[in-house]
Amino acid sequence: MPQIPPLKALRAFDALGRAGSVALAAAELGVTPGAISQQVTRLGELLAVQLVARSGRGLVLTELGRLYHAEIRRGFAALEGAQDVLDRAREDAAIRLSCLTSVLMKWIGPRIFDWQSQHPGARLSLTGSDIEPDLIRGEADFRIYYGGRIHPAHHAVLFTDHVVPACAPDLIAGHSLRDPADVLAFPLVSIVWNRRFAPGPEWSVWAERIGASAPESALSYSLSGSAIDAAVAGRGFVLAQISFIAEELRSGRLVVPFDIRLPLSEPYYLAWTEAALAKPDARALHRWLLATGRAQGIISAG
Structure with missing residues (x-):
């Protein structure tokens, strides 16, 4: 079998042939022009051929x-093609979980570390987007979505969430809230849902539930997560999804003076493809997501 010349010499010669210039070849490989000339000369000597x-x-x-x-x-x-194949395979080995933005920020994001601690070797890629990915075309492996979207045959209900009025403790410090209607005297933060989705309960619906009328909100957000952050900052009460404020309630950054809950009009779903389950640890993630969703449904319903 013929002896193959050193890779360093071959790389220098290849760069020279493509660049057409010793200086450009040197710049590409991050070496000096003298090093290129030396390697090319050495290659010619090894092959006993005048290459340049x-x-x-x-x-x-x-x-x-x-x-x-x-x-x-x-x-x-x-060789470059083989490296590309390897890189793509490494990327494809990661489980890609796509979620609605606020779901990622406030629900699955904080909880996913529990799953990772049980599967330290698993590779997971999380994406927050309100645009539905095409799972059949491989744009994601799993998708957490809201309402009756059209997805592959493989889907399951995760949970139906509920909303509850929550605020920062400083907002009501020094005030005596004796009746749920007292909440409506404070600034109200609203959430404007994407038109593609059935909206969650608004302040007018909650007020009607307690036999009162709600004033117009002075502040509204298109993302539930941002509205919750505004409430944490003391901007007012927000009708927050129970699943989104677990950490804020646990830490005391939000409080719920009156635990009067209203359900969302539709549940959250998990969708996936059969091909996704073939990835390492994907079935374990699938089981964990379904179990976490079931547990959340019980918590949200109270």
Whole structure:
């Protein structure tokens, strides 16, 4: 079997053949022009072939040099292609979970570390988007979505969430709230749902539930997570989804003076493809998501 020249010399010659200039080849490989010339000269000596000739102050490939370069270029292209395949396979091994933005921020994001601690070798990619990915085309492996969206045959209900009026403790400090209607005297933060979704209960619906009327909200957000953050900052009461405020309630950053809950009009779902379950740890994640959703449904319903 013929002895293969050193890879360093082959790389220098390949770069020279593609760049057409010693200086450009050196810049590409991050070495000096002298190093390129030295490696190319060494390669010619090893092969006992004149691969380059001087032209002015530079080097050009001879006819044999051009012939040899065309062949080794195919070899380097094959190596580069193999690396691309490996990189894609490594990326594809990651389980891609797509969620609605606020679901990622406030529900699954804080909880996913529990699953990761049980599966330290698993690779997981989380994406927050209100645009539904095409699971059949491989744009995601799992999708947490709201309402009756059209998804593959493989889907299951996660939970139906409820909303409850929550605020920062400082907002009501020094005030005596004796009746649920007292909540309506404070600034109210609203959430404007995307038109593609059946909206959650608004302040007017909650007020009607307690036999009162709600004033117009002075502040509204398109993202539930942002509305909750505003409430944490003391901007007012928010009708927050129970699943989204677990950490805020636990830490005391939000309080619920009156635990009067209203359900969302539709549940959250989990969708997936059969191909997704073939990935390492994907079935374990699938089971965990369903179990976490069931547990959340019980908590949200109170």
